[in-house]
Amino acid sequence: MNRYEPEYFKTLAKQLRFSLSDEEARAIADEFGVLLDQMDLLDKIDTEGVEEMVYPIEAETSFMREDEVGHTFTVEQALFNAPRQANDHFVTVKVVG
Amino acid sequence: MMNFTQYKAKNNPVEAVNLAVEAAMKANTKLNAVVTMVDPGEQLNRLDQYAGGKMFGIPIALKDNVNTSGVLTTAGSRILGNYVPQYDATIAEKLREAGAIVIAKSSLDEFGMGGSNLSAATGPVYNPYDLSRMSGGSSGGSAVLVASGVVPFAIGSDTGDSVRKPASYNGIVGYKPTYGRISRYGIIPYASSLDHVAFFTRNITDAAIALEVLSGRDDRDMTSLQLPVEDYASLLNPSLEGKKIGILTNVLKAITNPEIQAHFANLVARLKEQGATIVDIEMNQDLLSAILPTYYIIANAEATANHSNLDGLRFGVQKDGKEIDEVMSASRTAGFGKQIRKRFVIGSYALFVENQDKLFRKAQKVRRLIVEDLKHALSDIDGLIAPASAGVAPKLTDTSMDQLSSTYLIAENYMVMGNFSGYPSVTLPMGYCDGLPVGVNLTCKLYDEQTTLNLALAIEQATGLADQIKEVA
Numbered sequence: 001m002n003r004y005e006p007e008y009f010k011t012l013a014k015q016l017r018f019s020l021s022d023e024e025a026r027a028i029a030d031e032f033g034v035l036l037d038q039m040d041l042l043d044k045i046d047t048e049g050v051e052e053m054v055y056p057i058e059a060e061t062s063f064m065r066e067d068e069v070g071h072t073f074t075v076e077q078a079l080f081n082a083p084r085q086a087n088d089h090f091v092t093v094k095v096v097g
Numbered sequence: 098m099m100n101f102t103q104y105k106a107k108n109n110p111v112e113a114v115n116l117a118v119e120a121a122m123k124a125n126t127k128l129n130a131v132v133t134m135v136d137p138g139e140q141l142n143r144l145d146q147y148a149g150g151k152m153f154g155i156p157i158a159l160k161d162n163v164n165t166s167g168v169l170t171t172a173g174s175r176i177l178g179n180y181v182p183q184y185d186a187t188i189a190e191k192l193r194e195a196g197a198i199v200i201a202k203s204s205l206d207e208f209g210m211g212g213s214n215l216s217a218a219t220g221p222v223y224n225p226y227d228l229s230r231m232s233g234g235s236s237g238g239s240a241v242l243v244a245s246g247v248v249p250f251a252i253g254s255d256t257g258d259s260v261r262k263p264a265s266y267n268g269i270v271g272y273k274p275t276y277g278r279i280s281r282y283g284i285i286p287y288a289s290s291l292d293h294v295a296f297f298t299r300n301i302t303d304a305a306i307a308l309e310v311l312s313g314r315d316d317r318d319m320t321s322l323q324l325p326v327e328d329y330a331s332l333l334n335p336s337l338e339g340k341k342i343g344i345l346t347n348v349l350k351a352i353t354n355p356e357i358q359a360h361f362a363n364l365v366a367r368l369k370e371q372g373a374t375i376v377d378i379e380m381n382q383d384l385l386s387a388i389l390p391t392y393y394i395i396a397n398a399e400a401t402a403n404h405s406n407l408d409g410l411r412f413g414v415q416k417d418g419k420e421i422d423e424v425m426s427a428s429r430t431a432g433f434g435k436q437i438r439k440r441f442v443i444g445s446y447a448l449f450v451e452n453q454d455k456l457f458r459k460a461q462k463v464r465r466l467i468v469e470d471l472k473h474a475l476s477d478i479d480g481l482i483a484p485a486s487a488g489v490a491p492k493l494t495d496t497s498m499d500q501l502s503s504t505y506l507i508a509e510n511y512m513v514m515g516n517f518s519g520y521p522s523v524t525l526p527m528g529y530c531d532g533l534p535v536g537v538n539l540t541c542k543l544y545d546e547q548t549t550l551n552l553a554l555a556i557e558q559a560t561g562l563a564d565q566i567k568e569v570a
Contacts, residue, residue: 012442016401017408017422018429020438028439034500035443038390041506042459044383045466052461053468055290055320056276056519057543062319071317077183081412090411095421 003036004029098246098566101155101303110144110154114198117156120247121201127569128245130222130238132161133169133202140198150196151310157192158242158251161202162209164283165189172285173205173217173235176413176432186283187315188252188294195310200248203238207437209254209287210400211235212262213491216436221493224266225567226533230490233263235287236297240267243297246566250307251297256287257392258485258512260295261524265536266490268526268565269297270553272304275544276519277322279308280315288399289320291392291516300563301525301554305330308546324544332547335554337371341478342552343378347385348483351508357484357535360528364537365482367559378474378481384467386503389510391467391517394460397444404441407432468518471540475520480541480552485512485524489533515540521549526562534565 006025009032013020020028075088084091104113114137125131137156147153159165162172164182166189171177185193192199206216214222214237222237224230225245232241236253240263243251253260255273264271273295286292294311298304308329315321344365352358369375409415409428416427433441447456475481487508498505515522520543527537537556541549557563 009442012445013438014426016429016438016441016445017425018433018438018441019426020435020442024435024438027435028442031439032443035390035393037501038506039394039456041383041387041390042456042463045387045463047459047462047466050462050465052458053465053517054461056468056517057320057322061277061321061323063316065316071184073183080183081180083409083413083415092410092421093419093424 004032098249098564100249100300100564101152101306104155104249105153108154110198111141113154114141114156114200117200117248121242124242124245124247124569127228128223128225128241129220130204130241131201132171132173132204132219132238135168135199135201137198137200140193144196144198147194147196150194151306152192152250153196155197155250156200156248157197158201158203158239158248159189159199160205160236160239160251160253162205162254162285163189163252164285165199165202168202170202170285171218173207173219174432174434174437175218176407176409176428178218178414180413184283187280187317188311189283191310197250201242203242203251205238206235207434208285208400208404209235209256209259210437210440212257212259214238215493216434218434224490225569226268227490229492230533231266231493233266233490235259237263239297240264240269240271243299244269244567246568249299249303253295253297254284254287255293255295256291256396256516260297261485261512261515261522261538264297264524265485266534268534268562268567269299270301270304271295271297271524272308273515273522274308274312274546275322275521277320278546279311280313280318280321282315282317286403288396289403290399291396293516299565301550301557302330302333304523305333305550308550327547329546329550333554334551335558337368337373337555340372340552341374341376342368343376343474343478343481345481345483345511346377346379347382348508348511351503352484352487353504354488354530356530357488360535361484361537364527364556364559368555371555371559376478378478380474381470384463384470385507385511387463388467388513389506391460391463392510392513393443394447394456395464397440398447398457399444401441401444401448464517467514471514471518471520475542479548480539482537482539483511484508484527485536485538489530489535512538519543521546523549523553525553525557526565527560
């Protein structure tokens with residue numbers, strides 16, 4: 001028996017701004033059991049007192065650069081891939097009443 | 098088919114590029130490796146200014162997640178099916194300045210999220226050794242273009258083992274350097290803490306030259322290392338005298354294929370003959386078994402966040418909707434393949450507040466323990482080796498492996514350690530099983546590209562398998 005119903009994954013997908021077909025949601029529900037079994041392997045490992053590893057190299061690589069203009073885009077370049085544009089702006093459907 | 102030195106000696110870039118373009122178009126009818134052919138005319142016209150470059154006149158391919166100004170760049174996804182970048186990735190600039198000529202943008206699993214190349218929007222990439230088998234992924238297009246003799250070099254990216262596994266399946270070299278060694282500026286991401294630019298060649302000397310071209314600090318990539326670029330090629334030294342190589346026994350125990358075991362045993366015997374000291378290294382089995390779920394949680398969670406900007410509003414393919422939410426949902430539903438939507442759902446699950454401690458943070462802690470165990474394993478040796486996969490390239494329809502077996506969890510997925518740790522790691526050919534290539538993987542200490550290349554060259558000399566090519570009829 002699946003630990004989550006297909007509807008659960010449809011709800012997750014909706015929050016991520018896409019949808020799943022009935023068939024896709026069922027397939028994920030079927031597969032999820034194996035994934036959860038794999039994730040359970042983490043429980044075997046004692047991580048008490050261990051700090052999270054966020055990046056592989058923890059040496060400092062960031063820096064303060066001079067406050068100079070560099071690597072800029074023109075308006076035309078910025079809008080080149082815009083699906084819709086007008087008057088140097090991106091155009092979307094109306095978002096306020 | 099030539100190596101870098103032979104291309105340079107011949108010094109006829111126009112002929113080399115034309116031959117490569119012709120070969121790419123012919124091979125592509127069988128391999129389905131190319132997303133976009135790139136017109137080399139303009140690059141050839143301005144090639145003179147790069148005379149003396151380390152890759153002068155060499156035709157190459159770029160994985161289609163490398164931004165190339167004015168050239169369609171899809172990342173293997175429908176949602177970027179019309180995306181034309183307005184700038185070059187740093188590596189595209191570096192390769193151009195070294196004199197390389199891009200002839201093709203190559204296929205990949207959608208956003209690099211896969212190991213089969215079956216999720217590419219343009220369809221599967223086929224293995225040149227057996228067209229009924231997969232190329233491996235996610236850098237499958239680049240792998241088969243090098244393996245089939247079309248180009249001697251191609252860029253890939255490696256988040257799990259996306260260069261090193263296809264290298265094994267296609268009988269070529271797949272090199273993943275230390276994290277941060279090569280700039281990722283302009284690479285469409287998958288999972289930022291794991292993504293590496295990596296590449297394919299057909300021999301280790303070419304890999305050393307390419308690493309010199311690609312490496313170096315880039316202020317536009319905040320994870321770029323502040324280390325000088327060394328003369329990797331001229332410093333190549335395959336001597337194994339005084340070198341100690343570890344065998345990762347957990348992987349060998351998890352492999353059931355006797356031919357792969359035999360090829361590996363032969364290689365180890367030859368490395369001993371060449372003067373290497375060989376020692377067994379056993380890592381913590383529970384940690385190795387946890388590599389795949391740890392990867393799955395971290396990679397999918399990072400991917401879910403990284404790709405939230407793909408909404409069809411500012412770039413990419415847009416679908417209609419009455420409200421902005423509808424536009425985003427329709428664009429993302431139509432734009433993402435089902436495998437990728439599945440991964441985003443898993444990533445989102447791991448990031449839920451109620452799951453963050455149990456899954457996401459737990460995975461980040463386990464990652465640290467795995468890296469510490471790897472560091473310990475490498476502390477007294479120069480490099481760690483094991484077969485790069487448990488078998489040959491699978492059939493396109495093969496989903497038979499038990500996903501809770503050690504063969505799957507360890508032998509098929511241990512190379513992800515190289516991404517968790519950022520350590521340099523390379524796969525190169527080890528032999529053939531029924532005519533299909535299998536590779537050996539080598540991982541070395543953080544930052545130590547030279548030892549990685551030196552030991553890899555020694556392995557290449559031991560196997561005699563440099564410059565392997567499988568042309569498709």
